[in-house]
Amino acid sequence: MQKSLHVYILKASQTKATDLLMQILDPNVVVTYGGPDGIPVETSILVAGEPTTEMLATLPNLRSLIVPWAGVAPETLEVMRGYPQVSIHNLHHNALPVAEYALALLLSAANAIVPVDRALRANDWRPRYTQTASTLISGKSILILGYGHIGKALSNLLSGFNMNIMATRSSIDFPVNEDQVHIFPANQLHSLLPKADFLVITLPLTPSTKGLIGEKELSLLPQYAVFVNIGRGDIIDQAALYKILKERPTMAAGIDVWYNYPKNEPDRSNTPPSDYPIHELENIVLSPHRAGSLNQKDIEVLRMTHLANLLNQAAKGNQMSNLVDPKKGY
Helix, strand or coil: CCEEEEEEEEECCCCHHHHHHHHCCCCEEEEEECCCCCCCCCCEEEEECCCCHHHHHHCCCEEEECCCCCCHHHHHHHHCCCCCCCCCCCCCCHHHHHHHHHHHHHHHHHHHHHHHHHHHHCCHHHHHCCCCCCCCCCCEEEEECCCCHHHHHHHHHHHHHHCCCEEEEECCCCCCCCCCCCEEEEEHHHHHHHHEEEECCHHHCCCCCCCEEEEEHHHCCCCCCCEEEECCCCHECCHHHHHHHCCCCCCCEEECCCCCCCCCHHHCCCCCCCCCHHHHHEEEECCCCCCCCCCCHHHHHHHHHHHHHHHHHHCCCCCCCCCCCCCCCC
């Protein structure tokens, strides 16, 4: 008889979502859930975003941690360094909604949707009669920095636009083609930027990606380029971001990730996202880090389906996918 796999979900989702999880799980997976206290000692897989050292010390049989979102907080990586025998895995259930949001930002920025919307709300029809800049997407070239789950989902969405899709991946040493996407080593960035009518950043923030896109890199983009950042704010130097958009009004951007975030609830209504007056520029779409924020029903269905896939892999004795390299942080 196959041995049961004991899983504990910290702060479980809504009842309907957990019911869905149980319906698609392997019958040998035993799931319990609740708060940080009283976790069953036989737990071998913990589903938690920010486990503590005290919590892990009570779990001698733990072999895997599933962080129920993309990315791992630095604090969690630090805690897990004390448990090298425990593998770390991500859920990438939000890859498709984040990719859809990136496309929405791209289309909005390319077509100057925000300023014309703002004008018409003030009963101002003048943008209809002036040459409000729009940039054609179909048939153009796009560069996706980071060809992971989100990058792949985005490339699938872009297939209907008949675009030349390029992407970078840090794990390869020479260009390859995959599903009609031209994938290049990350060190070829400077040679790729002048060819990119559109640029989308989906990279995680690491020591090697912090400040990756600065004034030099942005200046390499074509005159009418549109770029989107759904990775992390500090991947683009904020001074360079402001300067290029102010000096080149023919360019446009859609940004969902920032440099300053509210530190508490009162700050949520009065925290500028950048140290520069980016909000004054007409050629940028500002979004408060909400890519992938689906309604509760949709997000929980995706989350539970992806979680079940990982747990079913483990139940069959296979290595769970979405393995995180603690040294790289992703």
